[in-house]
Amino acid sequence: MSEPNADLVEQVRAHYAAAATAVTAAGTGALTVLEDAGCCSPASCSGLDGEVEVGFGSTLYSSEEQGELPAQAVAASLGCGNPLMVAELAAGERVLDLGSGGGIDVLLSARRVGPTGFAYGVDMTDEMLELARANAARAGATNVEFLKGRIEDVPLPDASIDVVISNCVINLSVDKPAVLAEMHRVLAPGGRIGISDVVAEDDVTVADRADRGSYVGCVAGALSRGEYLEGLAAAGFVEASVSFTHEVAPGMHSAIIRAAKPVKS
Numbered sequence: 001m002s003e004p005n006a007d008l009v010e011q012v013r014a015h016y017a018a019a020a021t022a023v024t025a026a027g028t029g030a031l032t033v034l035e036d037a038g039c040c041s042p043a044s045c046s047g048l049d050g051e052v053e054v055g056f057g058s059t060l061y062s063s064e065e066q067g068e069l070p071a072q073a074v075a076a077s078l079g080c081g082n083p084l085m086v087a088e089l090a091a092g093e094r095v096l097d098l099g100s101g102g103g104i105d106v107l108l109s110a111r112r113v114g115p116t117g118f119a120y121g122v123d124m125t126d127e128m129l130e131l132a133r134a135n136a137a138r139a140g141a142t143n144v145e146f147l148k149g150r151i152e153d154v155p156l157p158d159a160s161i162d163v164v165i166s167n168c169v170i171n172l173s174v175d176k177p178a179v180l181a182e183m184h185r186v187l188a189p190g191g192r193i194g195i196s197d198v199v200a201e202d203d204v205t206v207a208d209r210a211d212r213g214s215y216v217g218c219v220a221g222a223l224s225r226g227e228y229l230e231g232l233a234a235a236g237f238v239e240a241s242v243s244f245t246h247e248v249a250p251g252m253h254s255a256i257i258r259a260a261k262p263v264k265s
Contacts, residue, residue: 005174008215012172015216016101017127086256087194092116093162096186098151098179099123099169103132103144109165110144120161121146122154152178159188166195168254171222172215180235187261195257199242200224204251212249219249232259 089112097105100121109119123129132146149155152175164183173179198218200209202225213219225242232240237259244253
């Protein structure tokens with residue numbers, strides 16, 4: 001028997017597989033190929049033709065950050081934020097990026113945590129994993145590992161991670177409570193999350209979200225602020241907050257989500 005929403009999962013996988021394939025095919029010219037590929041697409045996020053929204057994609061990374069990485073890693077950034085700005089990574093920490101795509105946040109995390117730390121990426125798309133591993137090799141990164149898996153079922157042990165990050169991916173999941181529960185499971189006591197995601201205002205209905213953007217474009221599947229906070233609390237997180245940064249569609253915002261796993265349960 002097929003899983004619920006299997007067709008939607010396949011739409012997401014195929015969409016981002018195509019994005020990875022486009023970057024790989026473009027090689028060093030990759031920075032120009034992804035205007036319509038993902039969350040950075042004006043068609044999928046704002047419904048308008050023209051330039052890519054400033055609030056999406058590689059434009060959210062500083063020139064210094066972009067300069068640290070291969071062009072293919074920068075081009076494959078399809079997110080709605082820069083989770084490293086809020087994760088406050090420290091040397092020696094173990095970091096997990098959910099939905100790691102082409103690897104930009106994993107590679108930047110690996111530099112922040114240094115040789116005594118480690119950065120993992122989990123992605124369900126073979127093409128993205130191949131691209132991310134190639135980008136890690138280009139960057140000479142040795143303290144990274146990219147794992148195939150679903151963010152609803154992370155292939156890592158309990159309490160093995162200090163910080164979970166994610167960039168505009170949780171909204172793509174068809175089982176968000178499972179994702180939040182997995183984040184809590186893999187975090188060590190006292191661990192934290194620093195996530196960028198698209199979040200709806202509380203008065204924007206599920207139907208309204210679908211009208212304002214596609215599922216693969218990171219809008220239709222977004223949680224509201226209240227739903228996010230309730231879900232984090234249900235998963236066992238404390239000190240949770242959802243802070244809007246900028247509007248990406250009417251009533252829909254790029255947001256920073258923070259929370260912590262209690263030191264003692």
